[in-house]
Amino acid sequence: MASTNSTQQREQPVGTESETPGRETSLNEQPAGTGPVEAPSIGGATNENNNGEREARPAKKKKKSKKSKAEKRLARFKTCCSLLNRKRMIRAEQQRIYLIERNKINDLREKFVIVGPAGNVYTVTIAHLPDCNCPDFMKGFLCKHIFFVYLKVLGVNRDSTLIYQKALLSKELRSIFTSNTV
Numbered sequence: 001m002a003s004t005n006s007t008q009q010r011e012q013p014v015g016t017e018s019e020t021p022g023r024e025t026s027l028n029e030q031p032a033g034t035g036p037v038e039a040p041s042i043g044g045a046t047n048e049n050n051n052g053e054r055e056a057r058p059a060k061k062k063k064k065s066k067k068s069k070a071e072k073r074l075a076r077f078k079t080c081c082s083l084l085n086r087k088r089m090i091r092a093e094q095q096r097i098y099l100i101e102r103n104k105i106n107d108l109r110e111k112f113v114i115v116g117p118a119g120n121v122y123t124v125t126i127a128h129l130p131d132c133n134c135p136d137f138m139k140g141f142l143c144k145h146i147f148f149v150y151l152k153v154l155g156v157n158r159d160s161t162l163i164y165q166k167a168l169l170s171k172e173l174r175s176i177f178t179s180n181t182v
Contacts, residue, residue: 074129075167085142085164092147099153108173112153114145124149126176129167142166150176 081089100121101113109127116122116134124145125131136143142164150156150163154176157163162172 071169071171073165073167073169075165078164078166079161081164085147088136088142088144089147089151089158089163092144092151095144097145097148097152099149102153107177108170110177112149114148116145126150126154126173127168128170128173 095117097117098115099112100115103111105111109125112124112126114122114124120134122132122134122145126146126149130142130146131137132143132145134143134145137146147163151158156176162168162176165172168176
């Protein structure tokens with residue numbers, strides 16, 4: 001008799017009794033796992049067409065900014081000069097440092113060969129990232145040789161904010177190289 005009850009339960013039409021006890025389903029509702037599977041939508045958004053079917057709609061495109069890409073400084077802009085840099089500037093003005101050679105590589109890069117007070121020869125490059133091959137610069141500081149080039153060779157004003165920057169923009173380099181007073 002138990003076998004006839006189980007067959008009767010299976011033959012019952014959909015909508016009278018559900019698989020979960022205590023819950024009835026409507027005639028339009030289908031048990032989980034049966035029926036058509038919807039394709040995942042793109043961007044999580046769907047549209048319903050005239051037939052009542054759901055269709056995936058394309059995701060919205062991000063707007064491109066109309067701002068022109070401004071040149072980025074390769075190091076943080078310093079608003080004031082440190083005490084150590086002020087001391088190096090004074091040394092660059094007072095010590096016997098001489099320019100041996102000046103080479104213009106391009107509009108935004110020049111190379112200078114300098115003799116320091118101890119007789120050592122150093123190469124200073126003024127570009128987007130000013131560079132010197134002396135031990136002080138290798139430690140991460142702007143050295144007196146770079147300050148010498150700015151102050152004595154290129155004639156940059158001592159109060160200019162450009163003189164103690166670790167990185168320069170193209171327009172700043174052009175102004176330093178073209179007009180010798182900034």
